Amino acid sequence: MDHLFFFLFGFIAVVCAINVVLQKHPISSALSLIGVMGSIAVLYLQLGAPFIAMAQIIVYAGAVMVLFIFVIMLLNAGSEEQRGRSWTAQLLGIPALMVFLGLIAYFIQRWFGDAGVVKFDNFQGGTAQNVGYALFTDYLLPFEVTSVLILVAILGAIVLARKELD
Amino acid sequence: MEFIVITLIKTAIIAFVLLTTLAYLQWVERKVIAHVQVRMGPSRVGPHGLLQPLADVIKLITKEGVLPPHVNKFFYLLAPFFAVFMALLSISVIPFGTSITLFGHTTAMQMTDLNVGILVILANSSMGVYGIALGGWASNNKYSLLGGLRSSAQMISYELPLSLAVASPLLIAGTLSLREIVNMQAGYHFGFIPRWAIFAYPFPQIFAFIIFMISAFAETNRIPFDLPEAENELVAGFHVEYSSMKFAAFFMAEYANMVTVCSVATLLFLGGWLPPWPVAYGSNFVASAILFVAGAVCIYHGLNPARPFDRYTLPVFGVMFFGLGAVMLVPFMVPVLMPLFWFLAKTGFLLFVFIWIRATLPRFRYDQLMGFAWKFLFPVALLNLLVTGLLVALAS
Amino acid sequence: MSQLLETFNSGVPVSWYLLLSAVLFALGVAGFVMRRNIITVFMCIELMLNAVNLSFVAFANQHRQVSGHIFTFFVMVVAAAEAAVGLAIILTVFKNRETLNIDEIDSLKN
Numbered sequence: 001m002d003h004l005f006f007f008l009f010g011f012i013a014v015v016c017a018i019n020v021v022l023q024k025h026p027i028s029s030a031l032s033l034i035g036v037m038g039s040i041a042v043l044y045l046q047l048g049a050p051f052i053a054m055a056q057i058i059v060y061a062g063a064v065m066v067l068f069i070f071v072i073m074l075l076n077a078g079s080e081e082q083r084g085r086s087w088t089a090q091l092l093g094i095p096a097l098m099v100f101l102g103l104i105a106y107f108i109q110r111w112f113g114d115a116g117v118v119k120f121d122n123f124q125g126g127t128a129q130n131v132g133y134a135l136f137t138d139y140l141l142p143f144e145v146t147s148v149l150i151l152v153a154i155l156g157a158i159v160l161a162r163k164e165l166d
Numbered sequence: 167m168e169f170i171v172i173t174l175i176k177t178a179i180i181a182f183v184l185l186t187t188l189a190y191l192q193w194v195e196r197k198v199i200a201h202v203q204v205r206m207g208p209s210r211v212g213p214h215g216l217l218q219p220l221a222d223v224i225k226l227i228t229k230e231g232v233l234p235p236h237v238n239k240f241f242y243l244l245a246p247f248f249a250v251f252m253a254l255l256s257i258s259v260i261p262f263g264t265s266i267t268l269f270g271h272t273t274a275m276q277m278t279d280l281n282v283g284i285l286v287i288l289a290n291s292s293m294g295v296y297g298i299a300l301g302g303w304a305s306n307n308k309y310s311l312l313g314g315l316r317s318s319a320q321m322i323s324y325e326l327p328l329s330l331a332v333a334s335p336l337l338i339a340g341t342l343s344l345r346e347i348v349n350m351q352a353g354y355h356f357g358f359i360p361r362w363a364i365f366a367y368p369f370p371q372i373f374a375f376i377i378f379m380i381s382a383f384a385e386t387n388r389i390p391f392d393l394p395e396a397e398n399e400l401v402a403g404f405h406v407e408y409s410s411m412k413f414a415a416f417f418m419a420e421y422a423n424m425v426t427v428c429s430v431a432t433l434l435f436l437g438g439w440l441p442p443w444p445v446a447y448g449s450n451f452v453a454s455a456i457l458f459v460a461g462a463v464c465i466y467h468g469l470n471p472a473r474p475f476d477r478y479t480l481p482v483f484g485v486m487f488f489g490l491g492a493v494m495l496v497p498f499m500v501p502v503l504m505p506l507f508w509f510l511a512k513t514g515f516l517l518f519v520f521i522w523i524r525a526t527l528p529r530f531r532y533d534q535l536m537g538f539a540w541k542f543l544f545p546v547a548l549l550n551l552l553v554t555g556l557l558v559a560l561a562s
Numbered sequence: 563m564s565q566l567l568e569t570f571n572s573g574v575p576v577s578w579y580l581l582l583s584a585v586l587f588a589l590g591v592a593g594f595v596m597r598r599n600i601i602t603v604f605m606c607i608e609l610m611l612n613a614v615n616l617s618f619v620a621f622a623n624q625h626r627q628v629s630g631h632i633f634t635f636f637v638m639v640v641a642a643a644e645a646a647v648g649l650a651i652i653l654t655v656f657k658n659r660e661t662l663n664i665d666e667i668d669s670l671k672n
Contacts, residue, residue, distance in 0.1 A: 006574045010582045017586050020609055021593035026601045027241070027303070033605050034296070036586070040616055047579070047623045052631050054285035056615075059638055062292025064608070064645045066299070066322055071649045072601055073303050073315060075656055097592060104584045112577045116624050119573030123623045128282060128342050130628045131635070139632050146639050153643035160650035 002119055005046055013039040024079040026072045030065060037061040048123030051131050172273050177258075180277060184257055188421045189219035195521045202525040213479035229410035234305075237407060241304035246408065246415035249297025253422035256290040259283040260429045261345045263439045263505035275506065276345065283344040284336065287430055288329060291385055295321045297419060302404035314404035316532060317387060317394035323539040324384035324391075330547035331378040334554040335363040335371050335434050348438030358444065362437035368557040373550045375435040377543060379519075382427035384539065386420060389524045393532050428516035429509075436512050439505030450500055453507045457491030460484075579620035586613035600655070600664050604648055611641045 016035035023029045037060050044053035135143055193208065193215065200207025208215030233239070261276035280286060295318045302314015336342065339350040353361045363371045384391040395404065405416050432438060441449040464484030471477040494503055530538070590613060593606035615634045622630020652662075659667055 002573045006578065010578075013582065014585055014589070017589040017609055020602075020605060021589055021596065026599055026605075029602050029605055031241075031300075033609060036609060037612060040612055043579070043582075043616060044619055046574075047619050049619050049622070049631055049634075050280065050282045051285070052615075052619060052634050054282050054289050055635065055638060057289040058285065058292050059642060060608075060612070062289060062295070063322065064642050066292075066295055066318065067645055067649055068601065068605065069296070069299055070315065070318070071652065073299070073311065075601075075653070075662065077599065077601060077662055093592075093596075097588060101585060101588055104588070105581055108577050108580050108584065112580060113575075115576045117573035117575055118579065118620070118623055122573065123626055125626060125628050126622070126631055128285075131631050134628045134632055135635070138629075142636060146636060150639065150643055153646050157646045157650040160647070160654050 002046065005042065005120075009039040009042045013043070026077045027069065030068050030072060033068075034061050034065050037065070046120055047118055047126075048121065049126040051126060051128040168271070172271060173277065176273065176277055180257065181254075184254070184422070184425070185418075187425065188418055189223060191421050191425070191517065192222070192417075193219050194517075195524070198518065198521045199525040202522070213475065223414075226410050226414040231410040231412070234407055236306045238304045238306060241300050242407075243412070245297050245301035245304055246412040246419070248300065249294060249419040250415045250422070252290045252294045252297065253419040253426065256287050256426040257422070257429075259286050259344060260426070260433065261348065261438070262509055263502065266502050274345070279343060279345050281341075281343045284332060284342050284347070284430075284434070287426065288325075288332065291328075291423070291426075292322075292325060294419070294423065297416075298404055301408070301416065305404070305407035307407055310404050310406050313394050313406070317404055320391065320394060320532075320535060320539075321385055321387070323536055324381045324543075327377050327539060327543040327547040328381035328385060330544070330551050331374045331381060332430075332434060334369075334374040334551050335366070337551070337554050337558050338363060338366050338368065338371070344433050348433055348440065351437040352440055354444055358447070360437055360440060360442050362440070363435045368561040369554045371435060371550075371554070373546070374554075375431070377547045377550065378431055378435065379516075380543065381539075382431065383520070383523070384535070386423040386427060388420075388424065388520060390527045390529045391535055393529055393535065424517065424520055425513070428513045428520065431516055432509060432512040436516075438512075439509040441504070441508055450504055451495075453504065453511075454491040454494045457487045457494065461487035461491060576620050576624045580617060583613045583617040583620065586610075586616070598663050598665055600652055600662050600667075603664065604645075604652070608641060608645070611637060 013036050016032040016039065019032035020029045020036065023032065037056060041053040041056045041061070044050075044056060196218070197207040197215070208218040211217045211221045233242075258277040259280055261274065261279065263275040265272055265274045267273075298321070299314050299318040302310045302312075302317070305311070305314075335347070339347040341347060341350070351360070351362050355361060355365065355367070359365055361367070364375050383389075387395055405413055408416065441452075443449050461484045464480045464487060468477060468480030468484060471480065493499065494507065587610050590606045590610035593609065594603055597603050597606065615637055618630045618633045618637070620630075622628065622634075655667060656662060661667065
């Protein structure tokens with residue numbers, strides 16, 4: 001059962017990621033990215049992280065991607081036109097990617113090959129209580145600094161996006 | 167294996183009941199608005215217009231589904247499907263009552279009890295924005311685009327006070343699972359005031375309840391916040407290019423969202439399936455009492471009919487109500503039916519408030535609506551959360 | 563056959579999750595380098611961040627600690643803040659240069 005879920009949602013994630021890279025219109029890329037985030041959220045559920053899975057959907061897929069889609073709709077971004085690409089890039093691109101991935105797979109299998117297995121519900125420490133407790137005791141300083149970061153981001157976005165007063 | 171079969175059966179029952187409820191919710195809405203406006207509402211199709219939803223479904227299915235040539239086909243077809251999918255997904259974590267035992271199998275009256283249940287509801291309402299934004303954009307029409315963008319901006323702005331208003335009773339309950347939240351609201355203060363979240367001990371969550379209801383009106387695009395999709399504003403907004411089943415899908419998504427937020431308000435604030443006064447003081451007989459009174463009223467009006475066919479239909483309804491009231495008195499069905507009755511009564515009351523407000527209030531202008539969310543509701547919800555947190559920390 | 567069933571009854575190895583994360587990251591890098599529309603480039607950055615988050619959560623599961631989830635939480639917050647500011651910058655660039663193609667935004671002079 002774990003294998004089935006991993007293969008199914010891993011396959012959906014990879015197909016949607018390929019779609020993000022290959023689609024011409026930005027809205028199609030954005031929707032494929034939402035598909036990637038949704039399947040990664042299911043993989044989080046299998047890895048025993050229910051809070052992070054829901055936070056992924058609420059924050060990432062439900063707010064950040066809405067922002068992307070708003071900007072694409074407001075700017076009326078059309079399909080991207082094809083410019084000439086160098087022949088070396090086109091010929092060697094995909095084989096180079098395959099070699100890169102093969103190397104990474106070999107090294108992952110060598111270093112983390114016996115790192116254990118993931119079964120559903122074999123890690124129960126990812127509940128909201130545990131995450132909240134760790135966030136407010138061990139990681140309190142990064143938490144407060146992050147709130148300052150968000151404030152800076154809000155101010156930056158407002159200053160950049162408002163109309164100039166003449 | 168047994169778990170899968172039971173869950174499939176529960177899913178089928180809940181899906182069927184939900185879809186019928188959505189259709190008849192529209193009938194209730196039309197009748198209530200009509201009676202508020204001193205007219206009769208649907209009364210021709212079947213007795214008291216009860217077959218009107220059936221007629222509407224047949225009309226919508228058989229209407230010509232126009233696919234305009236200038237739309238972006240894939241997203242045009244995806245948007246209503248996405249809206250309905252996300253709206254119906256929220257119902258899967260809502261508990262309707264305590265456990266039920268049939269043919270030796272015990273199961274809870276809920277499709278699945280996640281330990282982050284309330285976050286699933288918030289996630290699905292966040293994803294519901296896409297159906298509307300894509301529907302508005304895919305129609306390739308500047309009025310739909312503006313309507314879709316306005317509606318999406320309204321929904322994501324009101325998600326903030328909604329989430330903060332939801333966080334306050336969660337602080338008091340201490341858990342994210344919907345069934346546990348209701349179980350924490352059991353018991354009575356001084357023996358007769360229920361320990362619901364709006365009467366909670368450290369800080370009664372009445373402000374959070376009001377903020378939640380106001381945000382719920384805006385989240386589901388209902389009056390007074392329905393400017394982006396009203397028929398006389400911006401040419402009906404984002405669903406102007408949709409016809410027949412796709413339009414029905416958007417409509418169904420809106421009603422399903424309404425049912426979801428009313429159920430969540432019942433579970434978080436009004437104590438879910440718990441009775442308002444203790445069983446020892448006779449709260450188990452309320453359901454039967456209401457149904458017997460309804461039956462008596464129907465039979466009385468059947469004997470002095472206002473319309474000629476009422477002589478035949480009203481007594482039948484009266485007898486049905488009496489039968490239902492008698493079923494509610496049967497001792498071995500009481501532990502199963504009573505919690506279900508209280509949950510449905512409270513949710514039904516909140517849905518009636520939704521319809522009542524639709525019949526009564528005018529709608530807000532768009533800048534008034536956004537200013538209200540960001541400048542008033544969000545700070546008030548934040549203040550409520552702070553005060554709740556402070557009092558909970560002091561009380562423990 | 564029974565050995566196959568045995569592998570299927572035990573769980574999914576953690577290294578497979580890491581491999582999936584590497585694949586998604588590599589696809590993000592490929593998109594970042596290949597695409598010309600500035601918004602799509604930005605979305606490939608988000609894809610890379612998601613791949614890294616998957617890695618963190620897989621390690622958290624392996625070591626049975628919640629620190630991986632905390633890291634993921636912070637990465638999500640930083641990504642959200644970055645998306646807000648980045649899209650504001652894109653809007654300003656679009657207002658000034660009238661184009662979203664990064665090949666044409668290649669000089670400081672207007």
